[in-house]
Amino acid sequence: MNSTEPATAKRRGPLGIARNWWILITTGIGIALVITLFSPFASPHPDGLERVAEDKGFIDSGKDPGYKIIPDYTFPGVENERLATILSGIVGVLIVAALGLGLGYLARRTRPAAEPQPPASASPGSGGS
Amino acid sequence: MVLPMPQLPILLHIPDGFLSTWVATVFYLITIACLAVAIRKTSESYQESTAPLMGVLAAFIFAAQMMNFPVAGGTSGHMLGGALAAILVGPWAAMVIMACVVGVQALVFQDGGLAVLGANIFNMGIATALVGFAVYKAVTGFGNGKRPFILVGTFAAAWVSVMVAAFLTSAQLAVSGTSDWGIVLPAMLGVHALIGIGEGVISAGAVAFVLATRPDLLGITPDFGDSTLAGEHVR
Incomplete structure (x- = not known):
């Protein structure tokens, strides 16, 4: 995608994050998905x-929420309860992983200009957009 | 095997109705202010590892929070993760991660009420990150950053963070008039002293895994000649 970058620059994958970090990301999220099993x-x-x-x-003070999406970590419409729980876990892991990565990406984009940046990534077009 | 479905799932997630409107509102305001600071500080202190670790930690903490482990007397508990996140990415990015996890649990999984979401994020995500980070820094500073102190510091940070979250939850319940201080506080702290041990073991295990695989993420170079290890005695 960013093949126009100088060969000396770190190879970057999606979100402008270096490829070697994507190995950590996929491994880490993979571990989380295994835990959901x-x-x-x-x-x-x-x-x-x-x-x-x-x-x-005081347990009776609790109120049910007025709506349900995936209540009690049970994916709706799945007969097998274990499978429903695992599916809800996978959905949740993927949602929060995307949110965490996305907010981290925004933090990188909005960091103050005073922050010293590596010269290779300061070239135009390296932001991935 | 039929899995029993608890009506109000997992530890410390306050359901709607447990807190008075003004307690819930005050903690919404405090949480929004803290998160505004946290987002700015995350940008200012951004490192190359920040975004990848934010994604991985959010995923791991969400999964770990689903794994209720048994503690004494037919009670279960699960990890919170705020201290672990603060140790690996700093307290500010940790708050952002925890807000994502607790927010998604409330919005998508009906785990923790929407009206009390501010209190839940503050108790489980903001206070745990700040207190956990402070305890970890104190212990590792005392131990000169040596590896055993990293693990001990992680365990201590995790345990204390759970106790602080349990204290805050008790205080909110008492101020709301849902329960009395003298009843709810000893009960909550007693149960969570045990749950905190689970938090400490899981957090220390995760940090031991990071130490073994990517010690650079904890500010340690993989080289065993590193100065932080000089003079370390083998346990």
Whole structure:
């Protein structure tokens, strides 16, 4: 995509992020996706706050949200509950990974001009747009 | 096997109705102000690793938060991740990551109420990042950045961050009149002292993995002749 860059510059992939960082990104998100495969085996017990709310008698103060998209980490319309949980995890991981990367990319684009930049990436057209 | 579906999933995510309107509103304002600062500081302190790590950490923390682990007495807990994120990308980018995770949990997964989203982001994402980072820096500074202190500092940062989040949640519940200080605070801190151990073990494990594979992300050169390791005794 950015083949016009000088050969000395770091090869860049999408979002102007160097290729070697994309290896870390895909590995890291891959690890997160593997973790979601185990999500059906998470402890079904009530969590800390829920346990305290039950024991201390204020659990009934809780209100259901007025709408549902993927409630209780169960992908709607999937019969198999384990599969529904894993699917919801995959969807969530991909959404937050995209948000994190996107906001990080915006932070790179909007960093102050005073920030010293490597000369190779200061050339016009290296921003990937 | 049928999986029981808890009505109010996972640790520390406050559902709507638990907090009074004004407590929820005040924490919305505090959270918005903190995130505005965090976004600016993330830009100012941007490094080449920032955007890749923000994506990876958001993904890992979301997945880890789904993995409730059992603690004593038929109770479960899960990782928060704010301290771990702050250790790897600094507190400001960590706040942005945690706002993404907690925001998506509320908006898409109905985990944590929308009216109390500001409080949830503050408790689990902003306070954990700030406190976790401070504890980590204190411990690693004391240990001169040596590897065992990095792991001990991570565990301590993670444990303390969970306790702070539990304290804040208790305080919000008490001020809202949902429960009494004397009832909710000891109960919450007691449970989360155990959950914090899980947070500490997972966070230290993640940092040990980073130390083994990409120590440069923690400011350590892979070279074992590095000065931060000079004079280190083998445990």
